[in-house]
Amino acid sequence: PLISGPFSGKFQIPTFLVELSKVLANPGNTQVARVAAGLQVKNSLTSKDPDVKTQHQQRWLAIDTSARREIKNYVLQTLGTETYRPSSASQCVAGIACAEIPVNQWPELIPQLVANVTDPSSTEHMKESTLEAIGYICQDIDPEHLQDNANQILTAIIQGMRKEEPSNNVKLAATNALLNSLEFTKANFDKEFNILNNKVFCTTRWPCRPVFSTCNVWGPVEMADLWYSGWMCSHLLLCVQITIEAMKSDIDEVALQGIEFWSNVCDEEMDLAIEATEASEQGRPPEHTSKFYAKGALQYLVPILTQTLTKQDENDDDDDWNPCKAAGVCLMLLATCCEDDVVPHVLPFIKEHIKHPDWRYRDASVMAFGSILEGPELSQLKPLVIQVRAAPDGHQNNLRSAAYEALMEIVKNSAKDCYPAVQKTTLVIMERLQRVLQMESHIQSTSDRIQFNDLQSLLCATLQNVLRKVQHQDALQISDVVMASLLRMFQSTAGSGGVQEDALMAVSTLVEVLGSDFLKYMEAFKPFLIIGLKNFAEYQVCLAAVGLVCDLCRALMANILPHCDEIMQLLLENLGNENVHRSVKPQILSVFGDIALAIGGEFKKYLDIVLDTLQQASQAQVDKTDYDMVDYLNELREGCLEAYTGIIQGLKGDQENVHPDVMLVQPRVEFILSFIHHIAEDEDRSDGVVANAVGLIGDLCTTFGKDVMKLVEVRPQINDLLSEGRRSKTNKTKTLATWATKELRKLKSQAWYVTALPSHQTTQRPCLAPKHDSYCSASFISAVTEERLNWRIMRGVLNARLDLNRLINCCSLTVSMVFSWFVFRLPAVELLPRIMEIKPTEVSSVFYT
Known part of the structure; x- marks a missing residue:
């Protein structure tokens, strides 16, 4: 029941809703009363929980037709009578429509709403609340149920977006309705294209307040992929003019939408270029061709984008998305999309501002250079190469950081014939790292310490890039110096989490390059690894340390065994510690699998406690309305699945015959399959979870044989999960699912033959007369x-x-x-x-x- 008291019970709900709708419709009631009544009616019709929403809709449809008609009349009468925003009546209308339209009821609603908007005598409040109702309906209802009304809905929207419409509130409501209707009105875009574009663009030219301007520029962004193929070249200059006006706006939200519009255009044209290449390889014409709008707009876009790069703030949070960062991304996409054509437009800005007195302009010139590294040919970029050198202003703000980032990009994308340059760069970085470490004794202030730590972090990050390019034999020659510098850095930066994290990641890269040859450094390095694992207060450091354990296991294999007791103890303690950041825990679970793979049968002594921990983690539940927690649950499940896989493969051994140690896991097989079954029933599972789940199914089949087959047969959802994996667009998922399916079929085939074919030792035959x-x-x-x-x-x-x-x-x-x-x-x-x-x-x- 909605309430307790005299109206409680399901038979009182119609009366309750009728009375509420009367309160809502009466203009003589206070705003508070009308809003409360509208909220109660809306909440009786819809919910954020899909299951509850379905129950509410079924309950509504079970109400007597006459009572429903009375309620609908009242809420429709309310449209246009409310002086407050947003309209409560529009939400009630949408709630009823979402229940009735899918079952072919209330056919007169859409025509009536359209009439409210198109009637010249309609008030501003009437048109605004009606367009809000249309927007809510388009947002919440399945698009297929509105296909027959698409023309009428577009008519109302276009009417509300006319330049002649005096009310900006009406234009805003119409634009929001347009955004919500895009999915089911695609088919009507060909006929209404020019009209609709003109309305969108004209409406965008008349912003009266920030939120309105943001929404109206967002309209074309959402529409970009819909009208791209039908956009005539004559619209290009108009769109450039409008979007550049937005990009120049002092309002970040508006500027972002203008920039991201062109980012979307670049994405679309890159997809079309890929399609054209594939069609050419297959000897057929492409279905869609690029109009090269981005290339045509370069002369207008690049100057405003490079100017936006100079609007940075040295105190910007790395996680904040602002026009400066969006401009860098857009410039990078333009370079990838337009290739060599972008260079002449960027080159003047770089040359003019590389020595500008203001650090922001110098930094912007380096950022512009870094943004166009991918796309143009090397011959076009050679004149732009900036020498990274010691300079009097090198310590100022973000200039040094931008220079190092550009250097890292150059190293990362260097070709094989550039290896001598990579070797020289490595030596320069090593020399600078040693020089910086010697400067520590000269630090006199907090500002000096901050710059000292920042420079160490930059050098560690650059060291990672060059080490990835260095060949194994060359890495062996410099590894002693590298480790000595990194160990000294660990000692001097115990209070700086950022430097510790970068140093751990540099060690991780060195481990990847050296492989088993890293063993000689373990005794000296282990204390700092332990410190990192204990540093849960700075969770990025702890996370980097956990990742490094994974790399060490893969590189050292069984040689990691002498260090496992202490590492395992710390990992288990971190899992049970509520103060450890949640992002660390899935990685810890995954590392259990890496340790098991490395030490094989020696993992037995940790097996029981690890399996108990995995069982507990596998049963975790989260609030499904919180998308961050849903993502975390998927990460947690991936960690559990990777751990199970590593443990089974590690205990099984490399031999063709299964090692008896793996039988210690057999009592947990049924729970593991129940866990996979639970994943198969969860619609929010990620592709990574599916990949690990189907891979684990294959490992269970090859390890435990027919026992697994019997348990899978009583869980049909697992077969559905395998089918989903085989259809995945991710190669890893598809490959693992196909392999697991074959292993399962092989077990079924063997089981049939075992059942049907007697052994040579018995004379009993199947019952066939x-x-x-x-x-x-x-x-x-x-x-x-x-x-x-x-x-x-x-x-x-x-x-x-x-x-x-x-x-x-x-x-x-x-x-x-x-x-x-x-x-x-x-x-x-x-x-x-x-x-x-x-x-x-x-x-x-x-x-x-």
């Missing part, structure tokens, strides 16, 4: 000797007979069938291997024939 065998055999012989049958069909007949022989454990008629095959049709050589599988003792008779 001799006369039935004779009837079957006669039918097979008749089929084989029928000359009108296609030879492929006859091959199938013989194969079927061989399956029957396998079932009844005899070869009595196989000889005669093969003889018939020799006489009447093709050679039987291909059948001999299958005949030999039936009973080895009867092979001689077949060969005799």
Whole structure:
């Protein structure tokens, strides 16, 4: 029941809603009363929980038709009578519509709403609240239920977006309705295209307040992929003019929408370029072709984007999305999309501002250079190469950071023939790192310490990039110096989480490059690894340390064993510590699998506590309305699945025969499959979870055999999960799902043969009467000797007979069938291997024939 008291009980709900709708419709009531009544009506019709929403809608449809009609009349009468925003009546109308329209009820609603908007006598409040109702309906209802009304809805929206419309509130409501209707009005865009674009663009030219301007520029952003293929070239200058006006706005939200519009255009044209390449390789024309709008707009876009790069604030939060960052991304997309054509437009800005007195302009010039590294040919970029050198102003603000970032991009994208330059760069970075470490004794102030730590972080990040490019034999020659510098850095920066994190990641890269040769540094490095694992107060450091444990396990394998006790203890403590950031815990679970893979059977001593921990983590539940928690749950499940996989593979061993140690996991197999079954029922599972789940199914099949098959058979959702994995667009998921499916089918096939075929030691046969065998055999012989049958069909007949022989454990008629095959049709050589599988003792008779 909605309430308690005299109105409680399901039979009182119609009366309750009628009375509420009367309160809502009466203009004489206070605003508070009308809003409260509208809220109660809306909440009785809809909910954020899909299941509850369905229940509310079914309850509404069960109400008497006359009562529903009365309520609908009241809420429609309320439209236009409210002086407050947003309209309560529009939400009630949408709630009722979402319940009735899908079951073909209330057909008169859309025409009535359209009439409210198009009627010249309608008030501003009437048009605004009606357009709000249309927007809510388009947002909440399945688009297929509105296809028949698409033209009418577009008519109302276009009417509300007219330049002649005096009310900006009406234009805003119409634009919001347009955004919500895009999905089901695509088919109408061809006919209404020019009208609709003109309305959108004209409305965008008349912003009266920030929120309105933001919304109206957002309209074209959402529409970009819809109208791209139909946009005439004559609209390009108009759109450039409007979006650049937005990009120049002092309001960040408006500027962001103008910039992101062109980012969307670049994305669309890059997709079209890929499609054109694929079509050319296949010798066919592409379905859609690029209009090269981005290339045509470069002369207008690049100056405003580069100018936006200079609007940075040295105190910007890295996580904040602002026009400066959006401009850098857009410039990068333009370079990728337009390639060499972007260089002449960016080059003047770089040359003019690389030595500008204001650090923001110098930083912007370096950022512009870094943004166009991908796309243009190397010959176009050579004139732009900036020498990274010691300079008097090198310490100022973000200039040094931008220079190092540009250097890292150059190293990361360097070709093989640039390896000598990479070697020299590595030596320069090492020399600078050692020089910086020697400067610590000269630090006198907090500002000096901050700059010192920032420079160490930049050098560590650059060191990672060059180490990834260094060959193994060269890495061995410099590894002693690298580790000595990093160990000294660990000692001097115990209070700086950022430097500790960067240093740990540099060690991780060195581990990847050296592999097992890193073992000689473990004793010296282990204390700092332990400090990192204990540093849950700075969770990024702890996370980097956990990732490094994974790299060490893969590089050192069994040699990590002497250090495992202490590492495992810290990992388990972190899992149980509420003060450890939640993002660390999925990675810890995953590392259990890496440790098991590295030390194999030695993992037995940790097995029980780890499996108990995984079982507890596998049962975690979160609030499904919180998207961040849903993502976290998927990460947690991925960690559990990776741990189970690593443990099973580690205990199983590399040998073809399964090692007995893995049987210690067998009591948990049923729970593991229940966990996978639970994942299969969760619609919010990620593709990564699916990939790990199907991979684990395959490992369970190859390890525990028929026991797994029986448990899977009673959980059909697992087969659905495998099917989903085989359809995945991710190669890893598709490959693992296909392999797991084959392993499962192999078990089923083996189980059938084990059931149907007695062993050589027993004389008991399956229950198949001799006369039935004779009837079957006669039918097979008749089929084989029928000359009108296609030879492929006859091959199938013989194969079927061989399956029957396998079932009844005899070869009595196989000889005669093969003889018939020799006489009447093709050679039987291909059948001999299958005949030999039936009973080895009867092979001689077949060969005799």
